[in-house]
Amino acid sequence: MNARLRDVAEHAGVSVRTVSNVVNGFRYVAPDTRTRVQASIDELGYRPNLAARTLRHSRTGLIALVVPEIDSPYFAELAARTVRIAQHRGLTVLIDQTDGDFERERLLLHGKRGQLVDGVLFSPWAVAPADLAARTDTVPLVLLGEHDGPAPVDHVAIDNVAAAREATRHLLATGRRRIAVIGVQPRTLNASARQRLAGYRQELEAFGLAPVVDRERPVRRLHRSDGYQAMLELLDSETPDAVFCFTDQLALGAMRALAERGLSVPDDVAIVGFDDIEDGRYSVPALTTVSPDKDQIASLALDALAAQGKPPRSIIAPHELIVRATT
């Protein structure tokens, strides 16, 4: 068994109170008492028991980051930044992976974690705003990414409509007219996808072009294979001169399909992605993409968590279009 506060106290010949004071850096401890206690601590290898502390303070210093999949590059990069920023603030991040499973997401929302964490950063995939509203758990919650409909929770996202318009405008500006999109979500789950689609349509319309239904390709998930598949389907009907993919992963999959069909990027088909994951910076050719400011997202979300209690806010993080070699 590990040494307890009392063991140290006995060893040093003082009371537990004094040891506690030393451990917590309390000011009023006689210097030599402090030295003696510290020596006992070292000798016994004492480590404070976090569970007991938590029970006392009813706060754990732990926050949960809930994502569909941690090995999806966007989430991996977001997680890395979140962990780093949280560390700076004295917080530890516990990562939960739902695999996009509705039941797991619901469980998490309703406090499966018990009082283990002080707050939850939640990137939903399957649950809808209504589920959020029905939440019974009381731990502070901040939503990551778009969601629509009124839900009584803070959320941090970029302006997806504006970002999609910029991406589309850029494609139009480089002379493309047959612009397709890949990444429409079949079920109405994914608000980000819906907003990106809306932005794309708006910009087309503003330019005087009518949307073509066959150019709006749905995908089941947002993996490379889905982008690959969707691109092949797109090529079966008509070859577009540009494709706006709702994630970089989809874009990379699409590029692979183009390469296999012997089509050149960007000469035959221009590609724009979304997320600015590292792979896109090193793909051949390098991927033009919408870059959400992930540091800001993490940072703002952590702020929102800390500021809970105030009325729920909708926080917009910055983004920018990064033009590389695919356009």
Add this chain to the structure above:
Amino acid sequence: MNARLRDVAEHAGVSVRTVSNVVNGFRYVAPDTRTRVQASIDELGYRPNLAARTLRHSRTGLIALVVPEIDSPYFAELAARTVRIAQHRGLTVLIDQTDGDFERERLLLHGKRGQLVDGVLFSPWAVAPADLAARTDTVPLVLLGEHDGPAPVDHVAIDNVAAAREATRHLLATGRRRIAVIGVQPRTLNASARQRLAGYRQELEAFGLAPVVDRERPVRRLHRSDGYQAMLELLDSETPDAVFCFTDQLALGAMRALAERGLSVPDDVAIVGFDDIEDGRYSVPALTTVSPDKDQIASLALDALAAQGKPPRSIIAPHELIVRATT
């Protein structure tokens, strides 16, 4: 404040013991008592306090996965699998990111986490076996990845020497003779890199070829940019006809450099990577690579954690060479 066991007990008109029994699915509870208690639980929105439970049981159900960077695809994929498998075993994974910082790794080893976690899966970057031996913390530890020198801890890794030999042999079998490597670590930190280098040399030697010092390129880190840089340097002296990269990320960076110089893969230069990350499956051309069985690694590591107490073992996980389009 949240409802406590006692609140539920009072509300249902029973003792805490009975409520505890219901919560924990104890058998001997009268059916109607159970129903009544359950109703109170739901009504009050009771959730067990994990801290109190932990204090009682002195086990948290939490394990830490310590990696240099969670957004490095290999670690992201390993983490995803570890989280998934741990979930199956009723364990929650807390992810710690050290950024390869020696001090942070040291702190973690010496129990910074207090009694927060029941075990640690540690993928070291900066600390050496000697540091491990000097460990004072008592939580079970399993090392992920190669390390050499005797350290009194379990570790799970693939056979890096054999894997490197297979990769090299494959390159030789396809007629390549000027085979370079990218990924040598300047300081002797990284045991995996050293073993891969050893395997490469052994195979060359077995084939009757002498190693050429200029073809063994060092890198500082294992990112794409390092691979890119190293490849450019390699091309400045002599163009090899094949490159064995010690990670897929290095390989992808190298491929980008080759593309920029107008060299074709695999016609001019064949490439083999290591790790089998998803990006490599979708790169153009798709990357030949050594694939460590990540599920097995995660699973064996969790087993080892559970089996602690026995003398430290060195556990070998399987791997295989996956031939794709770059060779």
Add this chain to the structure above:
DNA sequence: ATGAAAGCGCTAACAC
């Protein structure tokens, strides 16, 4: 500046 002791919420040994 230090000691004594209550209590955070839960579990389980011991009653009945």
Add this chain to the structure above:
DNA sequence: GTGTTAGCGCTTTCAT
């Protein structure tokens, strides 16, 4: 089948 209660390790009020 259910009630009572000690105690997990820590912090902190109250007392000295």
